[in-house]
Each structure stands twice: as C-alpha cells, then as structure tokens.
Amino acid sequence: MAKKPRARSETGLSRRSFLAAAGSGAATTLLLKVSPLVQEKTYNPALIRPPGSLAEKDFLTKCVRCGECMKVCPTNAIHPTTHQAGLAGIWSPLLIFAVGYCEYNCTLCGQVCPTGAIEELSVEEKQQVHIGTAYVDRSRCLPFVFDTECIVCEEHCPTPTKAIWFEEVTVRDRDGNEKVLKQPHVDPELCIGCGICETKCPVNDSAAIIVTSGGETRNPDNQFLLSSSPYG
Numbered sequence: 001m002a003k004k005p006r007a008r009s010e011t012g013l014s015r016r017s018f019l020a021a022a023g024s025g026a027a028t029t030l031l032l033k034v035s036p037l038v039q040e041k042t043y044n045p046a047l048i049r050p051p052g053s054l055a056e057k058d059f060l061t062k063c064v065r066c067g068e069c070m071k072v073c074p075t076n077a078i079h080p081t082t083h084q085a086g087l088a089g090i091w092s093p094l095l096i097f098a099v100g101y102c103e104y105n106c107t108l109c110g111q112v113c114p115t116g117a118i119e120e121l122s123v124e125e126k127q128q129v130h131i132g133t134a135y136v137d138r139s140r141c142l143p144f145v146f147d148t149e150c151i152v153c154e155e156h157c158p159t160p161t162k163a164i165w166f167e168e169v170t171v172r173d174r175d176g177n178e179k180v181l182k183q184p185h186v187d188p189e190l191c192i193g194c195g196i197c198e199t200k201c202p203v204n205d206s207a208a209i210i211v212t213s214g215g216e217t218r219n220p221d222n223q224f225l226l227s228s229s230p231y232g
C-alpha cells in the first residue's frame with residue numbers, strides 16, 4: 001500500500017513558514033560558507049595576504065581596513081578583498097599578482113600597518129616568509145603547450161637559488177625536426193610566493209604560472225608537502 005502523505009497539521013509547518021524556514025536556513029548556510037572564522041579548514045587559494053600577516057583569525061581581529069598597506073605597496077599588488085575572505089574579511093588586503101607582485105627587498109606594508117595585523121619584519125626575515133606557492137600550468141605554459149622557448153618566469157624569480165628550474169627536453173615539430181626546449185618546474189621549498197613570475201608571464205590573458213596560498217608560512221594547516229619519510 002502506498003505511503004500516506006503527511007498532512008500539513010502533522011508537520012506543523014504552513015507553506016509560508018516552511019519557505020521562511022528554508023530561506024533562513026539557506027541564508028545561514030551561505031553565511032557559514034562565506035565566513036572564514038567558521039570554516040577554518042577551508043582555504044581560499046586566492047587569499048594571499050601580505051608578508052608578515054598574522055594567522056587569519058588574528059589578522060581579521062586586528063586589521064582595521066585602513067588601506068595603508070594598499071597605498072604604500074610599490075607595485076600596487078595589494079587590493080581590498082570582496083568575497084575572498086568571506087563577509088568577516090571584506091575590504092581586508094590581499095595580493096593580486098595579475099596587477100603587481102611582492103618586491104623581494106620591500107617591507108613597507110609591515111612598516112606602515114598601524115595595528116600589527118602585518119608584523120614589521122626585517123628584509124632578511126621577510127625574505128624567509130612564504131606567502132604562497134607558484135604552480136606551472138602545463139596546459140598554458142609556452143614550452144609545454146606550443147614547444148616555444150620561454151624563460152621569463154625563471155629570469156625574474158628573485159630567490160638566491162632560483163625556485164624555478166628547467167628540465168631540458170627534446171621535442172619534434174610537425175615537420176619532424178628536433179628541438180631542445182627548457183621546461184620550467186617550481187621547487188616548493190624555495191618558492192616564497194612573491195608572484196613576480198605570474199605578473200611577468202607573457203601569457204597575458206591568464207598567466208601560465210599562478211601563485212596560490214598553499215604553503216603560506218602564517219598558516220601551518222594550509223600546507224601540502226608530504227613528508228619524505230613514509231613514517232612521518
């Protein structure tokens with residue numbers, strides 16, 4: 001026998017109150033999704049904070065959205081967030097490498113921050129801070145996808161031992177002619193996420209090397225490297 005549908009009186013919900021409850025539930029779910037304070041294990045790859053920034057909870061508590069770090073950045077890399085840090089983080093600073101990059105010898109944002117949301121670091125300290133990690137997109141990088149020579153990202157990489165290194169490969173063009181190409185790779189231990197490789201990449205519409213927040217020093221949980229030992 002078919003199951004008798006529940007009458008309205010059994011559920012205790014009128015259509016209007018059901019819709020109101022559903023609406024408020026959806027709004028609550030949305031708020032929970034967009035608030036980084038309640039989703040501490042969810043990391044936005046685009047949320048790259050200035051070097052010296054505190055861990056996210058403390059950063060959001062201290063940052064007063066004054067914009068001083070944005071004004072002082074010499075490459076115009078720092079911009080206000082819209083959605084990237086959730087509702088709690090609106091207008092706080094993040095780096096956009098399509099516009100500018102973090103200059104290797106600069107510590108200005110930490111010097112001007114009035115609240116300590118960005119710690120004041122020496123140049124040497126700042127150069128040890130990872131704000132993210134670069135990834136080569138092999139479906140867009142010229143030596144991978146079009147067999148075209150390009151070493152721009154490696155040329156700009158500022159770390160003393162370059163975080164970008166090349167593998168030499170021999171390829172054949174459509175006529176069967178052999179050609180030796182250098183294909184870039186990123187060493188995640190050396191990459192500090194400065195983003196100059198992304199800014200300067202000649203693939204203009206959407207760079208073939210991009211930096212995400214993974215590996216950022218300020219967040220010990222937002223890491224991705226597996227231990228080299230299988231026993232941890």
Ligand code: SF4
Pocket residue numbers: 050051069072073074075077078095101102103104106107108109110
């Ligand atoms: S350290 Fe200098 S270049 Fe880097 S984000 Fe801060 S102000 Fe910009």
Ligand code: SF4
Pocket residue numbers: 062063064065066067068069070092093112113114115116117118
């Ligand atoms: S200078 Fe400091 S307080 Fe002001 S917006 Fe930047 S991080 Fe926030």
Ligand code: SF4
Pocket residue numbers: 133134153156157158159163164186190191192193194195196197198211
């Ligand atoms: S972000 Fe790019 S340029 Fe900067 S250290 Fe990493 S690989 Fe080098």
